[in-house]
Amino acid sequence: MGRGTKSxxxxxxxxxxxxxxxxxxxxxxNSASGRAVAWLSLDQTDNDLxxxxxxxxxxxxxxxxxxxxxxxxxLPVGPKPDEAFLAKLLNVLGDVSGDLxxxxxxxxVIDQRSIExxxxxxxxxxxxxxxxxxxxxxxxxxxxxxxxxxxxxIEIRSGDLRFIPEEVTAYINGSMRLGLxxxxxxxxxxxxxxxxxxxxxxxxxxxxxxxxxxFIEGFAGSDRYIVDxxxxxxxxxxxxxxxxxxxxxxxxxxxxxxxxxxVIGSSGGKAMLDALDRQNLFIVPLxxxxxxxxxxxxxxxxxxxxxxDEVRNELPTxxxxxxxxxxxxxxxxxxxxxxxxxxxxxxxxELMEMAIPDVQKAxxxxxxxxxxxxxxxxxxxxxxxxxxxxxxxxxxLGELGEVEGRLGDIERGLxxxxxxxARSSLAHRVVVIDTTQLPRMPGAMExxxxxLAQVRGDIPRMIYHAERVLALAQPDDHVSRAAGxxxxxxxxWSAGNLEQARRLWSDGRDGLEHxxxxxxxxxxxxxxxxxxxxxxxxxxxxQVYDHALELAAAQGVQVLRGTADMYAGLAxxxxxxxxxxxxxxxxxxxxxxxxxxxxxQHPYRWRVAAAHLRQSEGNLEGAVAxxxxxxxxxxxxxxxxxxxxxxxxxxxxxxxxxLGDATRWQRETGVGIDDELSYLREFEHITLARLLIAKNExxxxxxxxxxxxxxxxxxxxxxxxxxELSVLQALALRTSDAAGSFLALEKxxxxxxxxxxxxxxxxxxxxxxxxxxxxVKRRIVPTYAQRLLAAVGQPRGRPQVHPDLIEPLSERExxxxxxxxxxxxxxxxxxxxxxxxxxxxxxxxxxxxxxxxNNRRSAVRRAEELNLLGRNSPH
Amino acid sequence: MTDRPAHLSDQRDAETYQICVRGHLDAxxxxxxxxxxxxxxxxxTTTLRGIAADQAALHGLLQxxxxxxxxxxxxxxxxxxTNLSFNPPVNSKRPK
Numbered sequence: 011m012g013r014g015t016k017s018x019x020x021x022x023x024x025x026x027x028x029x030x031x032x033x034x035x036x037x038x039x040n041s042a043s044g045r046a047v048a049w050l051s052l053d054q055t056d057n058d059l060x061x062x063x064x065x066x067x068x069x070x071x072x073x074x075x076x077x078x079x080x081x082x083x084x085l086p087v088g089p090k091p092d093e094a095f096l097a098k099l100l101n102v103l104g105d106v107s108g109d110l111x112x113x114x115x116x117x118x119v120i121d122q123r124s125i126e127x128x129x130x131x132x133x134x135x136x137x138x139x140x141x142x143x144x145x146x147x148x149x150x151x152x153x154x155x156x157x158x159x160x161x162x163x164i165e166i167r168s169g170d171l172r173f174i175p176e177e178v179t180a181y182i183n184g185s186m187r188l189g190l191x192x193x194x195x196x197x198x199x200x201x202x203x204x205x206x207x208x209x210x211x212x213x214x215x216x217x218x219x220x221x222x223x224x225f226i227e228g229f230a231g232s233d234r235y236i237v238d239x240x241x242x243x244x245x246x247x248x249x250x251x252x253x254x255x256x257x258x259x260x261x262x263x264x265x266x267x268x269x270x271x272x273v274i275g276s277s278g279g280k281a282m283l284d285a286l287d288r289q290n291l292f293i294v295p296l297x298x299x300x301x302x303x304x305x306x307x308x309x310x311x312x313x314x315x316x317x318x319d320e321v322r323n324e325l326p327t328x329x330x331x332x333x334x335x336x337x338x339x340x341x342x343x344x345x346x347x348x349x350x351x352x353x354x355x356x357x358x359x360e361l362m363e364m365a366i367p368d369v370q371k372a373x374x375x376x377x378x379x380x381x382x383x384x385x386x387x388x389x390x391x392x393x394x395x396x397x398x399x400x401x402x403x404x405x406x407l408g409e410l411g412e413v414e415g416r417l418g419d420i421e422r423g424l425x426x427x428x429x430x431x432a433r434s435s436l437a438h439r440v441v442v443i444d445t446t447q448l449p450r451m452p453g454a455m456e457x458x459x460x461x462l463a464q465v466r467g468d469i470p471r472m473i474y475h476a477e478r479v480l481a482l483a484q485p486d487d488h489v490s491r492a493a494g495x496x497x498x499x500x501x502x503w504s505a506g507n508l509e510q511a512r513r514l515w516s517d518g519r520d521g522l523e524h525x526x527x528x529x530x531x532x533x534x535x536x537x538x539x540x541x542x543x544x545x546x547x548x549x550x551x552x553q554v555y556d557h558a559l560e561l562a563a564a565q566g567v568q569v570l571r572g573t574a575d576m577y578a579g580l581a582x583x584x585x586x587x588x589x590x591x592x593x594x595x596x597x598x599x600x601x602x603x604x605x606x607x608x609x610x611q612h613p614y615r616w617r618v619a620a621a622h623l624r625q626s627e628g629n630l631e632g633a634v635a636x637x638x639x640x641x642x643x644x645x646x647x648x649x650x651x652x653x654x655x656x657x658x659x660x661x662x663x664x665x666x667x668x669l670g671d672a673t674r675w676q677r678e679t680g681v682g683i684d685d686e687l688s689y690l691r692e693f694e695h696i697t698l699a700r701l702l703i704a705k706n707e708x709x710x711x712x713x714x715x716x717x718x719x720x721x722x723x724x725x726x727x728x729x730x731x732x733x734e735l736s737v738l739q740a741l742a743l744r745t746s747d748a749a750g751s752f753l754a755l756e757k758x759x760x761x762x763x764x765x766x767x768x769x770x771x772x773x774x775x776x777x778x779x780x781x782x783x784x785x786v787k788r789r790i791v792p793t794y795a796q797r798l799l800a801a802v803g804q805p806r807g808r809p810q811v812h813p814d815l816i817e818p819l820s821e822r823e824x825x826x827x828x829x830x831x832x833x834x835x836x837x838x839x840x841x842x843x844x845x846x847x848x849x850x851x852x853x854x855x856x857x858x859x860x861x862x863x864n865n866r867r868s869a870v871r872r873a874e875e876l877n878l879l880g881r882n883s884p885h
Numbered sequence: 886m887t888d889r890p891a892h893l894s895d896q897r898d899a900e901t902y903q904i905c906v907r908g909h910l911d912a913x914x915x916x917x918x919x920x921x922x923x924x925x926x927x928x929x930t931t932t933l934r935g936i937a938a939d940q941a942a943l944h945g946l947l948q949x950x951x952x953x954x955x956x957x958x959x960x961x962x963x964x965x966x967t968n969l970s971f972n973p974p975v976n977s978k979r980p981k
Contacts, residue, residue: 025951025952025954026951026952026953026954027954147951147952148951205954207954208954233908233909233925233929234908234909234910234911235908235909235910235911235914235931235953235955236908237953237954238910238911307952308952308953308954311917311952311953312953314917315911315913315914315916315917316911316913
């Protein structure tokens with residue numbers, strides 16, 4: 011296995027009981043010092059994308075100690091770690107100095123395709139000083155063939171792990187001192203086929219026997235499943251007391267003295283466990299103090315299959331006792347597992363009803379859903395509070411299919427419980443355990459109905475139910491009220507009634523702040539600022555972001571999700587107000603925080619902000635590239651899509667003069683000037699107006715369309731749109747109706763000045779400059795008009811002087827970049843930096859990507875343009 | 886973790902399979918693995934018969950077989966149109 015230090019992947023792949031973990035541990039203990047080891051023992055709970063990568067990063071961080079501080083920046087891993095996350099992880103791994111072994115033990119518990127894909131990507135790009143070591147019972151889907159062909163794979167399989175005759179001898183007569191004859195050992199090795207688990211069992215059966223040869227002959231002559239045979243032998247030889255203990259406790263996933271006492275109804279559990287431990291009776295300590303143990307899985311499985319009838323009949327009682335013990339310890343989820351295993355659904359339902367509020371707080375929706383699936387439907391129907399807990403979990407998981415039916419059951423149950431319907435056949439059997447939850451029920455019921463209406467896009471019903479949430483939820487139920495406010499806010503927002511929407515989101519935010527749900531405050535702030543911007547209230551939007559950031563900062567060291575969204579929003583605002591430098595800084599902050607600090611919409615939102623910034627710098631091609639990505643990355647996340655990214659991209663095309671592309675957009679979206687106007691399509695309609703103006707269709711058609719849009723925006727009091735439409739009107743009428751044009755400009759300027767709009771005017775170039783010069787001459791807000799003129803004056807379309815760097819280069823990458831400027835070849839640079847050529851290639855690739863170039867010379871040129879390397883030449 | 890056997894036959898897309906493993910499994914495993922019956926064959930293998938399972942349940946069962954360290958000999962899909970009387974007797978005794 012020592013060769014593993016030279017290969018990318020070492021794979022130990024063999025069935026249970028072949029000593030894989032033992033081999034790993036011994037190998038690592040004996041391997042050269044100075045190698046760091048990140049060890050991750052996987053179990054079922056790791057079979058989840060986010061959990062897996064979180065644990066992996068944590069293991070890497072622990073292994074690299076102080077030097078691995080950079081790994082901390084990758085935590086917490088978001089709910090959907092993507093390629094960007096993996097790229098960041100690789101970046102940090104690239105900075106690890108010295109050899110590092112990343113060990114994944116028991117990888118067979120992982121069957122999520124997305125995890126294997128991520129690992130595959132990681133493996134493909136792994137720096138040469140990092141080695142992946144896996145133990146598993148089933149080969150992972152990792153392109154093993156290719157790795158094998160390239161000599162990058164070392165495999166240790168069952169054939170390699172079976173004890174050969176010499177090893178069997180060493181084990182039986184050496185370690186175990188059984189003193190068997192060579193003939194006996196040969197037979198034993200043949201019958202067990204060198205399977206280590208079987209040999210261990212055989213040793214237990216052989217210890218203290220005088221008739222070893224007879225035993226081995228009997229064993230070899232039997233066709234029985236080897237483990238059945240040997241466990242039976244072992245059990246026959248232990249005292250009744252131990253046998254009874256083993257059978258009565260083998261169904262427990264974990265064992266402690268106290269738990270065993272409670273289950274078996276005797277004392278001495280601890281002493282018994284210690285004895286089993288000493289005698290190697292397939293028990294594994296789980297902690298250093300030997301308080302908790304578990305049985306070897308294979309052994310426990312065989313015991314469970316062979317339970318004598320008297321124990322099997324007692325099983326429900328044993329499960330109940332275990333449940334009682336766990337409940338006493340305050341561990342309700344474990345108690346529920348035991349009660350369910352014992353088949354006592356009534357008791358399980360009671361425990362679940364009590365447990366759900368805490369499990370919900372810990373975001374354990376998936377656990378709650380599994381509980382729900384384990385209970386008979388009829389039983390849940392008679393328990394409205396429990397039913398509501400399940401509905402809450404389903405809603406949080408986005409599985410709304412059966413929510414409506416369940417809400418109906420709950421409503422009937424509650425009515426029967428409160429005696430409202432005495433004739434109901436339900437009345438006598440409705441059960442409520444946690445009566446403190448009852449006052450919450452009516453508000454919660456309406457909340458989930460609102461969510462259902464939203465998913466169906468039924469805005470009138472959404473408004474109806476959300477208003478009922480606010481009417482019915484308890485005054486101190488801040489979370490329900492805030493959710494109701496926000497949902498109602500979404501409804502009004504979608505309908506274009508912005509002021510009402512703003513007030514509701516604002517109430518929602520205050521409620522959440524009151525309940526100290528700060529992470530949710532950040533999410534609400536995104537919506538609140540969006541709405542303020544649409545209302546033309548840029549100053550207020552900035553206050554929303556700033557306030558949210560202050561709250562987040564007060565939370566202490568941990569960066570809350572949503573923080574990055576605030577900076578992306580601030581960047582877009584600063585840019586609109588003409589503060590390019592500040593916009594750059596905010597965006598930089600965004601990248602430093604990373605997408606893990608962002609809400610689900612962040613990946614698309616920051617790209618849109620960065621695209622606007624590129625556009626303002628004249629880099630329209632770069633803006634389109636970012637918007638292409640943003641179109642792909644768009645997710646709704648329950649917000650109405652009031653500014654579709656595709657329309658934003660069409661606007662850049664129009665600015666580029668790519669009218670064919672913009673027309674294609676129009677065709678694909680199906681927008682037309684005869685459409686019925688609605689706020690949801692306003693942004694697209696204004697984009698269409700821009701297209702018409704660009705096509706020089708400035709006659710009656712586009713003027714009438716603009717006027718209609720302006721009417722609609724005015725009636726909704728959407729000042730942001732009013733300003734933009736007035737700007738367009740001023741441009742459209744410029745040649746045909748000078749007076750009308752100037753009137754429109756005047757309106758735009760007077761509305762825009764207090765909020766400090768700049769880019770909206772500046773983007774329009776020379777035609778706008780002509781209009782602004784006129785405004786200055788006529789003394790219409792002259793100072794502001796002068797300022798805008800200066801901003802238009804920055805010509806565009808010229809190659810950018812200072813393009814924004816989407817992702818900053820790491821220190822290591824800067825080192826490589828400096829050497830790229832020299833005459834050294836790739837291998838020499840790698841040597842200079844003491845890294846492998848592979849690592850060097852990864853760095854170079856990342857540098858090219860970040861600089862947006864594809865060869866060495868352009869990389870150097872771009873780096874010089876950006877002044878990334880300082881003035882002095884290194885060589 | 887509950888220990889209750891999954892009811893393989895509850896699956897809607899269930900098909901019928903039989904699985905053959907090396908060695909003679911004790912009859913107690915039929916209940917533990919939730920298979921209707923198992924037969925000890927003369928070639929020192931055991932056939933688990935009458936397994937009604939959808940794909941997920943079948944793979945779950947194969948995983949149990951793997952975790953017991955059993956050697957898998959075959960997995961056979963049983964065509965529902967086949968006349969069952971042509972199949973070997975279904976019981977847990979060794980056929981004569």
